[in-house]
Amino acid sequence: MYRGLLYRALNPVYAREPLSGRGAQLYGGRFNPKGTPALYASLTVMTALREANQVGSLQPTTLVSYDAEVERVFDSRDPTALAAHDMDGDALGDADWRDQMKAKGEARTQAFARRLAEAGYQGLLVRSFARGAGVDDMNLVLFAWGSGSPSRLTLIDDEQRLARL
Structure with missing residues (x-):
């Protein structure tokens, strides 16, 4: 169970759809292949910023x-839980996941997330x-989310700032 705040530093292109997971669906991510939506969130603001700007200068x-x-x-x-799902810490961080996705259609980490x-x-x-x-x-990668249980995710935008973009 996770209960608390999560953060994302979005590409402004997706700022109008902060609950969509569309970028991950279009391009694939470490834990989702292309075509499968996922929402990558972080437990801290600084982790979210690092995640959004992994290459080059801050955009x-x-x-x-x-x-x-x-x-x-x-x-x-x-x-122990990782091993029970045919995964280990080194494989989670494997930098070659994109190459695996291109060659096989699904990286090992993506197959792991699919099984979960x-x-x-x-x-x-x-x-x-x-x-x-x-x-x-830490990040929390969501495979399923919505406005209610079992995976409730509510955008905090009391002043409707994103609606003005």
């Missing part, structure tokens, strides 16, 4: 936060592998 970003309550979250910090989703998990708690991130910089 324009739109920082958003969510109030989240996710019932079934797989905690990748547990090596099929087993009923709504999200994966995993360390950030962005440049400058440490072992305590």
Whole structure:
């Protein structure tokens, strides 16, 4: 179970759709192949900024936060649980996931996340592998989310600022 705040530093192109997971769906991510939506969120603002700007200089970003309550979250910090799902910490951080996706259609980490989703998990708690991130910089990758249980995600935008973009 995860209950608390989450953060994302969005490319401004997707700022009008902060709950869509569309960028990940279009391009694929470490834990989702192209065509499969996923929402990559961080437990801290700084981790979100690192995630959004992994290459080159800091680019324009739109920082958003969510109030989240996710019932079934797989905690990748547990090596025994990882091994039970044919995964380990080194494979989670494998920098070749894009090459695997191109060659096989699905990277090992993407297959792992797919199996978790099929087993009923709504999200994966995993360390950030962005440049400058440490072992305590954590992300929550959501496979399923919506406005209610079991995986509630509510954008915090009381002043409707994103509607003005």
